[in-house]
Amino acid sequence: MTQNQNSAAASQKPESEGRRPEAGDREPRAGTPFHSGFVCILGRPNAGKSTLLNALVGEKLAIISPKPQTTRNRILGIVHVPKQKDRPGSQIILLDTPGVHRPDSSLGRKMMTEVREALEGCNLILLIADVTERPAARDRFALDLVKKSGTPALLLLNKIDRLSNKQDLLALMDEYRKQHDFQEIIPISALKRDGLELLLDKVIQALPEGPAYFPEDQVTDQPVRFMVAEIVREQVLLATKEEVPYSTTVVVEQFEEGKRLTRIAATIYCERDSQKAILVGKGGQMLKKIGTAARLQIERMLGIKVFLELFIKVRSNWRESREFVDGLDWRRQLEGLTSPMDITRLPRK
């Protein structure tokens, strides 16, 4: 964050323009109401925040896994909603966040900073809770953040596809209603896309009239390099168990776009030799599996053939190193660049 930007929401840059969007940039024609604003998705680990972001944007912007703390940075996703009969045209700028938890390392503290920065200056909060779990003390931590922010909030009760008894849902709604004055409580299934149209209606109603901050073909501000690193990390999360997923991070070292082939080299960092052995696997099988699955996804995202080379390095206790953790932050990396050479837009689908 640069010093003069007092809100995280306002500091999101559309990469095409290299500066933060301002009111008036793409003012809709006079007389046509248009709603826009920043909406923060908040909740404890594994509630389904990233699944919801991807479902609403209609693109896979955030990686997903059954393991808690999959998301480590705030992820911006833009939903362009065309004008309809009962609905004004809108631009919803969503911020997916790491799960709210009590941090126990530099990485954990950085993740909670990402949560707080996403909350600053947003117009609306979507607090998402998993209906298959009882409200617990861990929910209260997220609820406290909502209360402290003073920002209006909708409560989303997610994973209703896993609920067989409707009575349970009503009881849960009552329980949450006692805890905070939510503008609305909406049952959804992010995975099955249930309840999302109603959710969009309520979000648009809650947003002020305003301009479109981003061009219509832009769905995120993430550099492609970072998305590539995340895709590799997702495959590590899916393929490994226990400590390995949490001890791993991925850095893209080389990204060379050719006419027919993009060459990518990435390093998977882990914390111990034993983890490296797991990541390599017998006869290199594990690394091969991770590499192939990641390459296929990257090729689909970029729409071009990819040559992906993966390296594994041990860096003990990197999660405890503030310097290392800060170095992973692509927003910070971009601040140091004079030319936007590292920013590639997603291809138009």
Ligand code: GDP
């Ligand atoms: P986050 O940590 O809050 O971002 O949660 P994710 O979006 O990564 O999802 C965590 C897990 O919950 C993944 O295994 C998802 O597939 C699953 N999940 C998310 N939404 C739903 C839902 O609506 N129904 C079901 N059954 N599973 C879901």
Ligand code: MG
């Ligand atoms: Mg997530």
